[in-house]
Amino acid sequence: MALLALPHLIPHRLRRNHRRNQCRCCSSSATNEGSTAVVWFKHDLRVDDHPGLLAASKHSAVIPLYVLDRRILSRYTTDTLELAIIALEDLRKTLKKQGSNLMLRYGNAENVIADLVKEVRAHSVFVEEEVEYHLCNVLDGVKKKLEGVYLSGEGKPPRIVFWQTPFYESQSLTDLPQSWEEFKKLKLPISLPVPAARFSSPGSELQWGSLPTLDDLKDYLKESLCEKENNWREMAQASAERVLMERLGNLKESSMEPIVDGSLGKKVDNSAFVTSKRDTVGGGNETVLNALAGYLRCISYESGMLLIRPGASFFKLFGPVLCLGIVSRRSVHYEAIEYEKERNAGFISPFGYSAATVSAATDTVRSMEWYYLLALNRERIDEKRLAIRIWRWKGYLIQYTVVGNEGPAVLLVHGFGAFLEHYRDNVDNIANSKNRVWTITVLGFGKSEKPNIIYTELLWAELLRDFMIEVVGEPAHCVGNSIGGYFVALMAFLWPALVKSVVLVNSAGNVVPGYSLLPISRERRVPFGAQLGARLLLFFLQFNVKKLLKDCYPVNPARADDFLVTEMLRASRDPGVVMVLESIFGFDLSLPLNYLLKGFEEKTLVIQGMKDPISDPQKKVALLKELCPAMVIKQVNAGHCPHDEIPEEVNPIICEWIVKATSDDQEELKASSSQQICHIKEIADKWRKKTTKKMWRRVALLSPMISSSSRSLTLNQAASGLKVGESFATDIIKPEERILPPKEKAPFITFVLGGPGSGKGTQCEKIVETFGLQHLSAGDLLRREIAMHTENGDMILNLIKDGKIVPSEVTVKLIQKELESSDSRKFLIDGFPRTEENRVAFERIIRADPDVVLFFDCPEEEMVKRVLNRNQGRIDDNITTMKKRLKIFNALNRPVIDYYKNKGKLYTINAVGTVDDIFQHVLPIFNSFEQLKESSHVNPQSHLGPSLVENSS
Numbered sequence: 027m028a029l030l031a032l033p034h035l036i037p038h039r040l041r042r043n044h045r046r047n048q049c050r051c052c053s054s055s056a057t058n059e060g061s062t063a064v065v066w067f068k069h070d071l072r073v074d075d076h077p078g079l080l081a082a083s084k085h086s087a088v089i090p091l092y093v094l095d096r097r098i099l100s101r102y103t104t105d106t107l108e109l110a111i112i113a114l115e116d117l118r119k120t121l122k123k124q125g126s127n128l129m130l131r132y133g134n135a136e137n138v139i140a141d142l143v144k145e146v147r148a149h150s151v152f153v154e155e156e157v158e159y160h161l162c163n164v165l166d167g168v169k170k171k172l173e174g175v176y177l178s179g180e181g182k183p184p185r186i187v188f189w190q191t192p193f194y195e196s197q198s199l200t201d202l203p204q205s206w207e208e209f210k211k212l213k214l215p216i217s218l219p220v221p222a223a224r225f226s227s228p229g230s231e232l233q234w235g236s237l238p239t240l241d242d243l244k245d246y247l248k249e250s251l252c253e254k255e256n257n258w259r260e261m262a263q264a265s266a267e268r269v270l271m272e273r274l275g276n277l278k279e280s281s282m283e284p285i286v287d288g289s290l291g292k293k294v295d296n297s298a299f300v301t302s303k304r305d306t307v308g309g310g311n312e313t314v315l316n317a318l319a320g321y322l323r324c325i326s327y328e329s330g331m332l333l334i335r336p337g338a339s340f341f342k343l344f345g346p347v348l349c350l351g352i353v354s355r356r357s358v359h360y361e362a363i364e365y366e367k368e369r370n371a372g373f374i375s376p377f378g379y380s381a382a383t384v385s386a387a388t389d390t391v392r393s394m395e396w397y398y399l400l401a402l403n404r405e406r407i408d409e410k411r412l413a414i415r416i417w418r419w420k421g422y423l424i425q426y427t428v429v430g431n432e433g434p435a436v437l438l439v440h441g442f443g444a445f446l447e448h449y450r451d452n453v454d455n456i457a458n459s460k461n462r463v464w465t466i467t468v469l470g471f472g473k474s475e476k477p478n479i480i481y482t483e484l485l486w487a488e489l490l491r492d493f494m495i496e497v498v499g500e501p502a503h504c505v506g507n508s509i510g511g512y513f514v515a516l517m518a519f520l521w522p523a524l525v526k527s528v529v530l531v532n533s534a535g536n537v538v539p540g541y542s543l544l545p546i547s548r549e550r551r552v553p554f555g556a557q558l559g560a561r562l563l564l565f566f567l568q569f570n571v572k573k574l575l576k577d578c579y580p581v582n583p584a585r586a587d588d589f590l591v592t593e594m595l596r597a598s599r600d601p602g603v604v605m606v607l608e609s610i611f612g613f614d615l616s617l618p619l620n621y622l623l624k625g626f627e628e629k630t631l632v633i634q635g636m637k638d639p640i641s642d643p644q645k646k647v648a649l650l651k652e653l654c655p656a657m658v659i660k661q662v663n664a665g666h667c668p669h670d671e672i673p674e675e676v677n678p679i680i681c682e683w684i685v686k687a688t689s690d691d692q693e694e695l696k697a698s699s700s701q702q703i704c705h706i707k708e709i710a711d712k713w714r715k716k717t718t719k720k721m722w723r724r725v726a727l728l729s730p731m732i733s734s735s736s737r738s739l740t741l742n743q744a745a746s747g748l749k750v751g752e753s754f755a756t757d758i759i760k761p762e763e764r765i766l767p768p769k770e771k772a773p774f775i776t777f778v779l780g781g782p783g784s785g786k787g788t789q790c791e792k793i794v795e796t797f798g799l800q801h802l803s804a805g806d807l808l809r810r811e812i813a814m815h816t817e818n819g820d821m822i823l824n825l826i827k828d829g830k831i832v833p834s835e836v837t838v839k840l841i842q843k844e845l846e847s848s849d850s851r852k853f854l855i856d857g858f859p860r861t862e863e864n865r866v867a868f869e870r871i872i873r874a875d876p877d878v879v880l881f882f883d884c885p886e887e888e889m890v891k892r893v894l895n896r897n898q899g900r901i902d903d904n905i906t907t908m909k910k911r912l913k914i915f916n917a918l919n920r921p922v923i924d925y926y927k928n929k930g931k932l933y934t935i936n937a938v939g940t941v942d943d944i945f946q947h948v949l950p951i952f953n954s955f956e957q958l959k960e961s962s963h964v965n966p967q968s969h970l971g972p973s974l975v976e977n978s979s
């Protein structure tokens with residue numbers, strides 16, 4: 027590989043002057059005289075083989091734009107961010123050579139693009155299509171926003187042109203066979219790359235923006251993410267292996283600093299490598315194509331380690347640049363084939379390529395393209411009403427689904443050889459019992475990507491961790507069948523803050539009495555003979571799938587139906603499947619379930635099909651009962667997959683469990699909040715006695731993550747107990763012993779509830795005066811939208827006039843904007859949440875929980891009297907609207923009040939009396955929070971009524 031670093035060995039770029047392919051969106055060769063186009067670069071950071079740019083070049087002027095949108099960039103690892111910066115720098119240079127430039131702007135893509143369109147009076151915006159769910163949402167936002175942009179003198183909004191870089195020449199990419207075998211039979215020709223476009227820049231003076239450094243970008247993202255998101259991102263940076271070593275005590279204290287990604291920054295001079303390990307290629311399009319030419323020619327002559335598994339090296343080297351679109355997949359294919367021809371006097375043998383590197387490169391891009399096509403076709407292939415979504419993990423396409431709008435989060439993880447549809451009769455049912463249910467097809471299975479890598483149980487646990495962090499966004503009840511159960515148990519062991527409870531459905535993994543730790547080998551290699559074994563196994567499985575499946579469903583064999591058999595067979599023929607099967611020979615399930623779930627026993631439900639042909643269910647249940655008495659065990663009359671064999675029996679068990687586990691959480695929280703107030707010192711002492719030094723440090727490290735996660739109530743309790751306890755435990759936890767740096771505190775949030783005219787605003791003014799919190803009135807924010815005639819202004823006006831509630835998304839986004847742009851860390855959010863929907867939207871979008879909820883309780887006649895005398899010229903302060911508002915308040919605000927009452931956060935204040943009298947009841951509540959006293963503008967102690975702090979001492 028070192029050859030790539032030597033400039034004299036870098037081969038000249040292959041000539042592509044005979045490229046002739048036309049872009050799907052630019053068949054007309056006519057120039058759009060006097061018109062301007064914006065080309066939005068996202069994952070297409072190149073000029074070469076860029077159909078969008080080529081199509082845009084028909085306009086008189088083209089503005090290439092890159093939007094630094096946090097919704098996109100926050101999903102990148104530090105390495106990817108750094109790669110993107112290098113590529114942007116190169117793209118800008120290339121464009122400048124053509125007399126153009128790359129515009130760099132910060133913000134949400136829809137706003138940035140709409141503003142730019144207005145600024146330069148652009149007629150068209152060119153955007154590459156995406157398959158990932160969160161990116162599709164961003165694209166929809168851009169599309170919608172542009173539909174509302176009318177330039178003066180133009181009769182219609184700007185045109186938005188979506189484009190692709192099709193790998194295959196086919197009339198349609200959305201009507202292709204779902205089976206790799208069938209697809210290959212079509213023998214679709216592979217498209218040729220298109221030549222680089224020539225275009226003009228607009229003459230006017232434009233602000234092009236400067237290129238950020240990695241630190242700039244990290245700070246920008248850190249600022250725009252809430253504390254919990256930042257903490258969770260940090261959790262995702264240490265590998266599963268490292269966390270495991272730490273948990274097992276195999277890691278030396280001295281090497282305990284956080285291992286973060288971002289190993290770049292060590293670009294090897296004069297080479298295309300961006301890592302000191304020389305295992306990742308980066309740079310601009312030209313550099314990457316040169317590196318590819320070097321790879322194709324040089325590496326095949328080296329007996330280097332990178333070719334031990336043909337193809338593995340290729341994705342490692344080029345995967346990241348392919349994901350950022352620095353080169354297109356079809357360019358890679360083209361270069362590889364040209365090289366093969368060069369080696370064989372223009373001849374391509376029907377028996378395979380003559381160089382292993384050519385096979386590796388072409389196999390990888392064809393495989394990537396196949397999973398892209400499966401993702402693109404996801405809606406059409408949806409069998410059971412499950413709306414399939416796509417998530418990209420480490421560059422790989424993963425399929426998942428989510429059902430349900432309210433209630434606790436639940437994650438369902440399938441077993442070996444299965445896929446998310448294996449929960450076909452569980453998802454809706456569990457969601458209908460007021461849960462939000464996510465199902466995922468993990469890497470290597472179903473229609474998710476099957477890259478050429480070494481699969482281990484730790485890799486899958488890491489994937490689940492990242493799914494929880496990036497997609498679910500809150501701790502969940504995690505259900506796993508077979509090996510999926512083991513992955514879930516491993517996740518609970520490694521990152522307990524992510525898991526509310528564990529449900530094991532005929533889980534893989536042993537139960538071992540008297541277990542003492544075995545050393546775990548760090549090096550994971552594929553055992554000798556695994557490849558042959560995997561091929562034989564694959565052959566055996568394909569041949570016997572129907573029978574094997576029926577054996578797993580002994581009570582209800584009809585459930586092992588054609589749908590399951592067909593999809594299993596389909597998946598077993600996908601490219602890359604042999605590598606996944608190899609993992610069976612390399613799994614390390616040596617940590618038994620009883621060890622992994624030691625701290626989780628009370629939060630574990632075991633559903634065991636007692637006719638499981640794969641394990642010995644009697645023995646397993648007996649051992650679990652003996653060794654894990656706190657676990658709840660349900661024995662059912664089914665085989666290896668009870669959730670699918672007898673869903674009518676298993677669904678209620680899971681639903682009841684979730685209700686119980688959730689209410690246990692709330693009980694513990696309630697108990698803890700009163701304990702915290704009354705017995706802070708005792709709690710600290712208790713904790714001190716109960717916990718060993720090591721445990722203290724581990725749990726304390728997790729506490730910032732735990733406490734900021736809105737739904738992990740029990741863990742919240744532990745975390746806050748610890749935070750309080752830390753001050754009494756300096757002998758146990760010393761600052762220098764921390765593994766991670768201390769976190770910035772989460773913002774202090776107060777919700778102020780009460781009917782219209784109950785005096786919320788009046789009391790808020792006094793609270794602000796005394797404690798310096800920032801006041802955000804939901805009503806004022808909405809009225810500001812009306813006054814500013816924003817796009818939602820008219821809609822808000824009509825709803826308020828009618829006494830109705832504005833859609834939560836709108837209100838929460840306004841609050842979010844204020845929270846994000848504020849320097850304050852203490853907020854008083856007034857008139858919010860008015861409904862359960864408001865509350866859930868806040869939790870979902872802001873990902874924070876209030877510290878205090880004030881409720882001003884006022885009789886209706888008093889509220890009516892006050893509102894009718896308010897005299898602020900408000901359109902809704904009239905008796906007709908007031909009656910409607912009161913009706914809505916009584917119907918919709920009550921559940922919110924009850925919710926916070928149950929969580930122990932509600933402070934009800936009698937709102938009858940003088941303003942000052944009422945404030946006397948408010949004071950002690952805020953006085954009991956140390957962080958508010960710091961910024962108090964007057965001496966609040968002087969107002970002290972009987973405060974909670976006094977009570978507790």
Ligand SMILES: Nc1ncnc2c1ncn2[C@@H]1O[C@H](COP(=O)(O)OP(=O)(O)O)[C@@H](O)[C@H]1O
Nearest residue numbers: 781782783784785786787788892896939940941
């Ligand atoms: N304790 C009180 N007694 C009498 N009038 C009050 C009291 N508190 C507020 N008001 C008056 O009642 C009206 C409604 O109060 P406001 O704070 O705007 O309520 P809300 O927050 O519910 O909209 C205002 O005109 C205010 O001056």
Ligand SMILES: Nc1ccn([C@H]2C[C@H](O)[C@@H](COP(=O)(O)OP(=O)(O)O)O2)c(=O)n1
Nearest residue numbers: 781782783804805806830831832857858860
């Ligand atoms: N969370 C919120 C807050 C207010 N609104 C709308 C509906 C309310 O009647 C109006 C006015 O709210 P505001 O909090 O100013 O009203 P009161 O102070 O309670 O009289 O705004 C909303 O739709 N959602």
